[in-house]
Amino acid sequence: MPLASSQQEPNPSAYVAIDRDSLDDTENGALLRETGRSQTQTSRVWKLVRGRPGTVAALTALLLLGVWAVVDIAGKSGSSHQDLIPGSITSRNAAVSSENVICSEIGANTLRQGGSAVDATIATGLCIGVTNMYSSGIGGGGFMVVREKNGASKYVDFREEAPAASTRDMYVENPRSAQFGGLGVGIPGEIRGYEAAHKRYGKLPWRALFQPSIELSINGWTVSQTLESRIKAAGDLMLNNTAFRDVFAPNGQLLRKGDTIKREKLGATLKTIAEQGASVFYEGKIAESIVKTVTDDGGILTLNDMKQYQAKVQDTLIGYYHGRRIITSPAPTSGPVLLSVLNIMEGYDLRGEGRTPTNIHRLIESYKHGFAQRSYYGDPIDTVFRNITEIAEHFTDKQTAGLIRQNISDTKTFPPAYYNPPFDVEEDHGTMHVSVLGPDGEAVSMTCTVNLLFGGQLMDPETGIILNDEMDDFSIPGVPNAFGLVPSPYNYVQPRKRPLSSSVPTIIERDGQVEAIIGASGGSRIITATLQTIFDMLDWGLDAGHAVSMPRAHHQLLPNTIAVENEYDDALVKELEARGHNVTRLPPKFYLSGVEAIRRLRNGTIQAAGDWRKEGGAAGF
Numbered sequence: 001m002p003l004a005s006s007q008q009e010p011n012p013s014a015y016v017a018i019d020r021d022s023l024d025d026t027e028n029g030a031l032l033r034e035t036g037r038s039q040t041q042t043s044r045v046w047k048l049v050r051g052r053p054g055t056v057a058a059l060t061a062l063l064l065l066g067v068w069a070v071v072d073i074a075g076k077s078g079s080s081h082q083d084l085i086p087g088s089i090t091s092r093n094a095a096v097s098s099e100n101v102i103c104s105e106i107g108a109n110t111l112r113q114g115g116s117a118v119d120a121t122i123a124t125g126l127c128i129g130v131t132n133m134y135s136s137g138i139g140g141g142g143f144m145v146v147r148e149k150n151g152a153s154k155y156v157d158f159r160e161e162a163p164a165a166s167t168r169d170m171y172v173e174n175p176r177s178a179q180f181g182g183l184g185v186g187i188p189g190e191i192r193g194y195e196a197a198h199k200r201y202g203k204l205p206w207r208a209l210f211q212p213s214i215e216l217s218i219n220g221w222t223v224s225q226t227l228e229s230r231i232k233a234a235g236d237l238m239l240n241n242t243a244f245r246d247v248f249a250p251n252g253q254l255l256r257k258g259d260t261i262k263r264e265k266l267g268a269t270l271k272t273i274a275e276q277g278a279s280v281f282y283e284g285k286i287a288e289s290i291v292k293t294v295t296d297d298g299g300i301l302t303l304n305d306m307k308q309y310q311a312k313v314q315d316t317l318i319g320y321y322h323g324r325r326i327i328t329s330p331a332p333t334s335g336p337v338l339l340s341v342l343n344i345m346e347g348y349d350l351r352g353e354g355r356t357p358t359n360i361h362r363l364i365e366s367y368k369h370g371f372a373q374r375s376y377y378g379d380p381i382d383t384v385f386r387n388i389t390e391i392a393e394h395f396t397d398k399q400t401a402g403l404i405r406q407n408i409s410d411t412k413t414f415p416p417a418y419y420n421p422p423f424d425v426e427e428d429h430g431t432m433h434v435s436v437l438g439p440d441g442e443a444v445s446m447t448c449t450v451n452l453l454f455g456g457q458l459m460d461p462e463t464g465i466i467l468n469d470e471m472d473d474f475s476i477p478g479v480p481n482a483f484g485l486v487p488s489p490y491n492y493v494q495p496r497k498r499p500l501s502s503s504v505p506t507i508i509e510r511d512g513q514v515e516a517i518i519g520a521s522g523g524s525r526i527i528t529a530t531l532q533t534i535f536d537m538l539d540w541g542l543d544a545g546h547a548v549s550m551p552r553a554h555h556q557l558l559p560n561t562i563a564v565e566n567e568y569d570d571a572l573v574k575e576l577e578a579r580g581h582n583v584t585r586l587p588p589k590f591y592l593s594g595v596e597a598i599r600r601l602r603n604g605t606i607q608a609a610g611d612w613r614k615e616g617g618a619a620g621f
Contacts, residue, residue: 088545088609091620093439095608096120097596099135099432099521101617102221103127104610106212107436108619110204117438118146118201119209121446122194124434126213126270129190130263131221132614134230134454135521136432138270138281139290139467141189142448143329144197145316145505149441151512153327154200157312158193159498160186160470164308165300168492171476178476182299184456184469186499187309188281188290190448195278196311201442210274217267217464220260226615228257234454243459265464282306286463293460294467319396321346324538325509331500332379334527336392337370338504341531343401344369344408350539357575358410363535364555364562364581365408367528371557372419374527378490379498385490413580416560423475423488431503431526433519433596437606443514443598445505447521473499502526508534515600516544521614522593528554529593537599544599544607554592555581565591 089095096107107124111117121144129137136142144156163186170183177183198206223231231238231248238248247263248255255261273281280286287306294301317330319339326342328335344366350359373395380388394400407418431449449468450456456469474497475487491500502524508516518533520526529552536547551567562576562583573583586592594611598618601607610616 085545085549085609085612087612087615087617088543088548088607089618089620091606091608092604093606093621095435095437095598095606095618095620096124097435097517097598097608097610097616097618098124098128099594099596099610099614099616100128100131100224101610101615101619102131102216103434104617104619107434108621109212110209111436111438112621113204113208115204115209116201117436117442117444118144118197119204120438121434121436121444122198122202123209123212124436125190125194125432125446125448126210127216128432128434128448130213130217130266130270132227132432133263133450133466134227134234135450136190136448137450137455137466138190138273139188139455139460139465140448140450141186141468141470142193142431142446143333143501143503143505144193144444144446145327145329145507146197146201147327147443147507147509147514148201149438151509153316153318153507155314155316155329156193156197157314157329157332157498158189158196159332159501160189160468161305161309162186162471162474162493162495162497162499163300163302163305164495165302166471166493166495166497168494169477170493171471171474172478175476175479177298178472178474179452179469180457181469182294182297182301182456182458184471185294185299185301185458185467186470187301187305188465188468189309189311191273191278191281192309193311196313200313206277207274210270214267214270214274217263217270220262223255223257223259223261224615225257227261228255230453231255234457237454237457241457241459243461243464244454244457247459247464263464265462267464269463269465282309286465289462290460290465290467293458293462297458317392317396319343321508322538323510324515327507327509329503329505330380331377331388331392332498333501333503333505334374334377335504335506336377336396337374337527338506338531339396340373340401341366341370341527342534343396343398344404345535346398347402347405350535355536355540357572360553360572361410361413361576361579361581362408363532364553364576365413366404367531367555368413368416368419368557369404369408370527371524371555372416372421374500375421375423375488376490378488378492378500379494381494381497382490383494384492388490411579416557419557421557423490431521431523433505433521433594435517435519435596435598435608437514437517437598437600437608441514443507443517445507445517445519447503447505447519447526449501449503449521470499473501504530506530506534508538513600517598518595520593520595520611524556525552525554525593528552528556529595533595533597537597544597545609547599548595548597548609548611552592563592 107120110120110123141160171178319326321342436444474493475491505519520529536542551565591613594614608618
């Protein structure tokens with residue numbers, strides 16, 4: 001059941017130093033004293049909402065929600081040599097990295113034609129929505145961080161939004177209705193987001209950005225191993241739903257690698273939007289068709305919901321790491337978590353000490369603290385918890401990071417209660433990411449999603465649009481998560497509210513110039529995958545391709561388990577286990593996330609890498 005105090009607004013003044021011996025929670029006090037530090041030493045402990053987080057069950061699940069399998073590609077797993085690996089390139093002028101090389105080439109061609117980095121991002125994103133429709137598309141939404149050539153930056157929030165008729169308790173009786181079908185559909189934001197970014201930063205005509213994806217949809221492209229695996233995973237849907245069958249099993253058999261796939265209805269829809277503008281999606285015949293499909297399937301989306309939706313252009317979230325300027329996105333994304341972990345790790349000599357077991361342990365511990373903080377976040381428009389922005393400011397403060405470091409032991413880890421999560425840590429799902437560096441120094445980092453595999457598994461038969469199930473990213477009152485923990489009221493459904501996201505689109509500057517552009521897909525693994533790649537590039541000397549390729553470890557506090565990819569080093573796993581970590585090794589060809597990264601070296605060379613885990617690829621010139 002929900003905590004009785006869940007409607008109290010958190011007070012930042014409640015962030016107080018609490019003596020280890022004076023904790024009113026005997027269990028938490030005992031956990032804190034296990035560090036072996038002086039009992040009189042104080043630590044910053046955050047209790048924004050009174051009440052215990054609940055009992056953490058002993059969980060040993062083999063796979064985390066949403067882990068996906070892909071083709072095995074030779075030469076992928078973090079080899080020590082620095083030659084190019086699959087999915088990576090070097091260039092001198094500009095680069096685009098995405099999870100499909102067809103789309104990266106479209107983005108690079110957009111730059112060659114004089115388009116801005118935002119133009120290239122939109123063209124690439126539209127293409128990914130066509131080819132990698134299982135994770136993104138115009139029926140979903142996302143976030144974009146734009147860095148102008150003069151260093152100014154903006155954040156475009158086009159996350160899906162709860163319809164006006166949404167209520168806090170709408171999924172209590174049937175939580176699965178948030179995941180499948182019409183009731184799980186949030187107002188799609190992607191087209192309004194592209195429109196807002198293009199109006200501000202575009203150089204090429206709006207229709208020109210759509211043309212490559214229109215042609216791709218109508219003429220078709222070749223099914224990849226990754227797409228085949230997604231089609232197989234949703235085989236019953238593909239064979240039994242007419243709208244999906246027409247695309248993915250046109251002859252009564254599931255499409256396979258090497259077959260040609262077309263999305264002709266979607267191509268016609270994209271052509272209409274290209275010619276008539278974004279409003280036709282939100283107010284015209286496309287909106288009418290979407291609303292009918294959703295309401296016929298039990299949803300509450302209305303034409304007024306579609307008409308009122310607007311993308312939000314706001315200030316970015318800025319931090320610093322060893323003198324570098326970090327540009328990322330504020331709540332409801334997890335940009336504050338990324339900055340917090342960077343601040344914690346800044347206090348260690350990662351470059352001097354190297355990628356040691358102790359430093360990997362410290363990184364895992366910082367993940368656990370970061371995910372505890374994440375459960376305090378939600379959409380800042382929340383009408384109950386109105387100081388989410390202030391909470392984020394505290395957690396991303398360098399002094400706060402220093403206090404956290406005092407409570408990280410180099411020799412042991414601790415149970416989840418030690419890290420003071422107020423409630424459960426929400427799990428979200430699949431996404432796509434695009435990184436773009438233009439020849440003039442403009443940079444864009446964008447993450448988009450339709451949430452679960454093929455979104456809500458609902459396709460509008462008239463437009464060919466696959467609709468999201470983003471309402472599943474809200475917390476459901478009174479419904480414990482998979483680990484038996486109560487949900488977070490910071491992320492309850494409210495009309496017009498946008499759910500919490502793990503997205504962390506990020507741009508890194510050094511000496512006033514763009515040094516790196518990075519982001520990831522993979523639900524809650526986005527945060528840890530992005531951070532590991534940052535550290536591998538900036539502190540541990542790997543080029544972009546090898547940093548993206550390195551086997552990854554993920555910890556999100558709950559379950560209290562490190563999930564490592566199968567290629568992860570055996571000796572390192574033993575070192576982590578010796579410090580008390582529970583480590584689960586994923587089966588071969590099962591992976592945690594996909595990272596898209598660009599890095600510019602001091603000599604001007606641009607390295608770009610699309611993650612082989614999703615058959616990604618980069619392009620440039």
